[in-house]
Amino acid sequence: MIHGRRSQFSPIAHLGEATLRFVGDTGAMFLFLAEASVRIFSSLGQFHKMVRQVYFIGVKSISVITLIGLFTGMVIGLQMHYALSKFGAEGFLGAAVALSLVRELGPVLTAIMITGRAGSSMTAEIGVMRITEQVDALRVMDINPIGYLVSPKLAASIICFPILTAFFDLVGMAGGYLTGVLLLGGNEGVYFYRIQAYMKMSDVSGGFIKSLVFAVVVCTVSCFMGYYTHTRRDAVGPEAVSQATTAGVVTSCILILLADYILTSLLF
């Protein structure tokens, strides 16, 4: 008993416990993703639920994506114009803005924005359903909760993330045009010509692949955190939902940046 208590408080035991929990959670998350993926195609009824989620994740995010995309593009336009003018290369502003957005900032910032807007609400929704026995109710009605709650969200995320990313990129380029051309007097024709000349298909497809990966990451992490709200050790009830929501957003953001680094290394 005394031996047990000692080992419970030793740092090595804590480290071991944390490692085991991390490995267990990672495995559980992959199984969760696998089940959600398979159940996307489980019935025709999934289509109707998916359309609702496309509206929630996609359509309702357009305003925030427009706003963030516009200001991001405007800031890049200003900063790049300053940097390029040092070398007398203002003419490359269009290419610099477009490549930064399409290859890097578009997918990452879109994913982070959707994590804050839709990912947090996915976690909270499923978390509240968990603590109010709605998930148990689905199980006793022989309705798979992962198929019912998570699969439509996953399918909708896979559809919405690339579209919103493309929209972000376009609005961002327009923002760069506003500052680089209209405000600072750059040449309009050169701005768009450089975008066309320097942008390759691999840049676009790289950004597209990134957005797909981020969609899977954000949806899986957000739904997983909500689904297992009741197993949290740090809180119970409504506090557990809030902790799960915070953990979902933080973990999603970290994984987005981690995945971004790995994908950038592999793709470009």
Place this chain on the structure above:
Amino acid sequence: MARDKTPDILLEGLTVGYGKTAVVSGIDAVLPGGKISVILGGSGCGKSTLLKHILMLHPPLAGRIMIGSHDLNKLDRRGKHCLRQRMGVLFQDGALLGSLSLGDNVALPLREHTRMDEKTIRERVLDKLALVGLDEFYDYYPNELSGGMRKRAGLARGMVMDPPLLFCDEPTSGLDPVTAAELDQLLLELKKSFDMTMVVVSHDLDSMRAIADHVVVLGDGRVLFNGLRDELEATTDDYLRRFLDRQAAARTSPRLTMPALDFNVMKRDCSKYLGEV
């Protein structure tokens, strides 16, 4: 023992709990088919835990549960799916899905498990909602209903597949006496009309006296009583008598021996605003 329509539920050497922690051990009982069995006990004694194990939400730590001729430990995945479709459940607060209207909530099992067309589903849902007096609330959302209405809606959802087994978790808790009595009456009518096996988890003695044919009393992590309601009423066991007669355990309340709160310790002097209250 097993009848096709109204199966018995057999609990044999059953230990239920979470993880490695046993909540109730050594449960041996038969909940008879076609009757209302009430699982009774104080708060936190493991009533709902036992119910969740019977509903296959958690595996038992030891022992077995038989529903009709089916041993839940031996039933394969598909068998469990099919058995769940023959069970109706009323959760403590109804557990209706907040994003769906009442009609859609009740229709959910039909849409998921049957090939009925929408017109037939709607008619059937309206029938079940009429059964619990909520047919006018088809398009309402759960947050627009009172606690009693949510429970009745949960009952309609539990009944929509015409299951031979109905489980109710604290159906009368949090309801006023009239609404609680109405719900009890409804359960009796359902048993009479549909010949169902019902298991009701409750700590409401009035409700137990109104509906129970068979009673299982839990306490101290074990079964304290298992038998007919009349046998329970006639018991001479001290604990059960206190429970049934609603007598508090003899104890010296520390509240009565503590000095009263000195109002000088209050941060705000309310006597300025209220005078001496």
